[in-house]
Amino acid sequence: MAFFLYLGENFMVNVLQKTLSIFLLLLMNTSCAKQEQENMEKKTQAWQIVKVVFLSFEGGFYGLVTENGKKLLPMNLAKAYKLDNTILKVKGNQVEGLVTIQQWGIPYNLSEVQLIKLGKRNSPNES
Numbered sequence: 001m002a003f004f005l006y007l008g009e010n011f012m013v014n015v016l017q018k019t020l021s022i023f024l025l026l027l028m029n030t031s032c033a034k035q036e037q038e039n040m041e042k043k044t045q046a047w048q049i050v051k052v053v054f055l056s057f058e059g060g061f062y063g064l065v066t067e068n069g070k071k072l073l074p075m076n077l078a079k080a081y082k083l084d085n086t087i088l089k090v091k092g093n094q095v096e097g098l099v100t101i102q103q104w105g106i107p108y109n110l111s112e113v114q115l116i117k118l119g120k121r122n123s124p125n126e127s
Contacts, residue, residue, distance in 0.1 A: 045091050045092075045093065045111065046091070047089055047090070047091055048066050048067070048089070048090055048091070049066070049067050049087065049088070049089055049116070050064040050065060050066050050067075050072065050087070050088050050089075050090055051064070051065050051085060051086070051087055051088075052064060052077070052081055052082065052083065052084065052085065052086040052087075052088065052119060053065055053084060053085075054082075054084040055102075055104060058101055058102050058103070058104075059101075061073075061102050061104075062074065062077055062082050063102075063104055063105050064077075064088070064090070064105070064108070070106070071104060071105035071106065072092075072105050072106055072108040073100060073102055073104060073105035073106060073107050073108060074092075074108055074109075074110055075095060075098075075107055075108065075109050075110075076109055076110050077110065077113075078113065081113065081115065081118075083118060083119035083120060083121055084119050084120070084121075085119035085120065086115070086117065086118055086119035087115075087116040087117040087119075088113055088114065088115060088116060089113070089114040089116055090110050090112065090113050090114075091110070091111050091112040091113075092108050092109050092110040092111045092112070093108070093109055093111065094106050094107065094108055095107035095108065095109055
């Protein structure tokens with residue numbers, strides 16, 4: 001009878017150890033994911049000064065060029081700002097894993113936009 005009690009204790013200790021290990025792994029994973037998300041938000045939500053450019057290839061589209069030359073392909077640029085040489089102050093984040101027909105710049109969702117200087121319509125093709 002004592003043998004079964006001993007086996008039972010070991011079994012319970014084993015179950016508790018495994019349960020605790022799983023709990024700690026889940027806790028660490030959640031913590032890492034939260035930190036990664038916070039880092040991504042900090043990285044992507046900084047204000048940037050950009051220039052709106054009209055590119056006539058691939059049917060024509062608008063892109064954003066940052067002060068340091070980074071090319072952003074806006075997914076949600078308002079029509080009012082779709083003028084070549086418009087200067088904007090923007091916040092947003094990169095869209096991961098999206099492939100576009102333009103094959104220019106990094107797909108980018110704008111979350112906030114402030115107008116600095118409105119450009120002028122240069123081409124009848126510009127909308």
